[in-house]
Amino acid sequence: MHGAGTKTAITTARDFPAIIDITRLTSRVGRGPYTGVDRVELAYLEWCLATDPDLFGLAKLSDGFVLLDRGGLSAFHQKLTGQVVWGKRDLRAVVGLKTPAPRGAAESDLRRLALRKFSDIPAAFRNFVPKGCRYLNIGHSNLSERVLAGFARADIAPVVFLHDVIPVEFPQFQRAGTAEAFSKKLVAMKEHAHCIITNSQDSLAKARAALDGRDRGMHFAHLGIDVPDNIMDVSRLNRPYFVTLGTIEPRKNHALLLDVWQELEDHLSEEIMPDLYIIGQRGWENVDVITKLEVLKDHPRIHEHNTMSDADMWPLVAGSHGLLFPSHAEGFGLPSLEAAALNVPVVCGDLAIHRELLGDYPVYANVNDRYLWQKTIIEQAEKRLEDLRDACAKNTPHIPTWDEHFVRVNGAVMGST
Structure with missing residues (x-):
């Protein structure tokens, strides 16, 4: 859900030579559990390594590019x-x-492993890779005019995975300057990307709109879901508890849940009051929520975990009365599908992406209606865990696999000529 630890099983063919950009993965070394974007880039790296055609990697380091x-x-x-x-x-x-020490060690190893070093992406880059090679940019690092145009000049077709267009859709949830910088990335993609992959039909429609109606080379492929097979589905508490996963940032709407939990204290006795586990690193532009978390850090029913391992996280989710996902906006929403794969109830906002992926599986609740969330949480907490699981199992949506994803991606890349 939020970090590495689950092996991606991939057998899908790759029918083209590739240069995969690993800059984002390099930048994440030593920075704690992976985000969703990190995990997608890692899945692509493992797909590329598991398949036969020629393969290269590109990373932008503090002193230039390495191949x-x-x-x-x-x-x-x-x-x-x-x-x-x-x-x-x-x-x-x-x-x-x-340069932080862990990233410095990673960059040092990349310099030692490098086939070539470059200060830029020159047209002569084509001399080092086979004809028909594609440049895969999955993590949005190096998603710039400089890099995409450089590869285009070298006759190496850029293939970009566009996770979402939330920075320009909801600039109010971004750090200062993020929306403007992302707009420049969109311009570079529109001008130079040979093929653009999105994670859903919803994201595809929004991407087309953000790219001024571009249709050429646009495709979608649902992300694969990795869930361990041997999770111990047991509750760690004698009372119900709920889990929310994701970076603690304004878009994720943790403020709603903190308000709900404080109000629950006025309606429920200590014996039946549910716990809330908040799993995710602290993000940005979220002073009010961070301040409230500091005030509530000793609250007996609210637990914040910024660096929880997968080994601890999976059983915690599996034994919960539900995953709470009150985001204002999502590009894909991996945690909700992962919870569904475990037959864990999901309570989420009524977003188009949730409808596309989850259908009627979740309980949908308006993210601006605090009373409705409070009522829904109480109702879920009062049900037996076994009854919740049985009801979920009858309504489980299709859980996409990475093999399904890469079949579509391979076809999209090969079909974009």
Whole structure:
């Protein structure tokens, strides 16, 4: 849900040589559990490594770009997933005081693994890769005029995964300058991307609108869902509890849940008051919620976990009375589908993406109606866990797989000529 730890099983063919951008994964080294975007980029890296055509990796480091071959990418993946430890920081990383030590170690290893180093993406880049090679940008790092135009000039077709257009749809939930910077990325994509993949039909429609009606080379493919097979589906408490997952940022609407839990204290006795587990790193532009979390840090029924491991997180979700997902906007909403794969109830806002992926599975509640959320949570808490699971099992939506995703992606890339 929020971090690495579940092996992605991929057998789908890849019928084109590729250069995959691993800049975002490199930047995440040492920064805690992965976000949804990180996990998608990791899934693409594992797909590329599991398939036969020629493969290269690209990373933008503090001193320029490095190009890796398949062997270098495989070594990077082993270090990224903890199978092999990172090496020592080189002189460049040591003197780069602004580079955190874990990322410095990762960049040092990438420099040692590099096939070539570049200060830019020159037209001569085509000389190092086979004809028909595609550049895969999954994590939005290097999604710029400079990089996309550079690959286009080198006759290497850029393929971009566009997760969502939330920064321009909802600028009020972004850090200062984010919407403007994202608008520039959209312009670069419109001008130079050969193929654009989105994660849903909803995201595809919004992407077309944001790209001024572009239709050429636009496709969608639902993301795959990874759920461990051996989760212990047991409650850790003698009372009901609920879980919410995601970065603690304004768009995720944690404020609603904190308000609801404080009001529940006025309506429920201590014995039947449910617990709330908030799992996710603290984000940005969210002073009011962070302040409230600090005030409530000793609250006996509200528990914040910023670095919870997958090993602890999965059983906690599986044993809960529900996943609460009151986001104002979502590009895909991985946690809701992952909860559904476990037959865990979902309470969420009535967003088009939820309707597309989950159908009638969740309880939909207006994210501006605090009373409705309070009422729904009480109703869910009063039900037996077994009854909730049985009801969910009868209404489970289709849970997409990574193989299904990559079949569509491979077809889209090969069909975009």
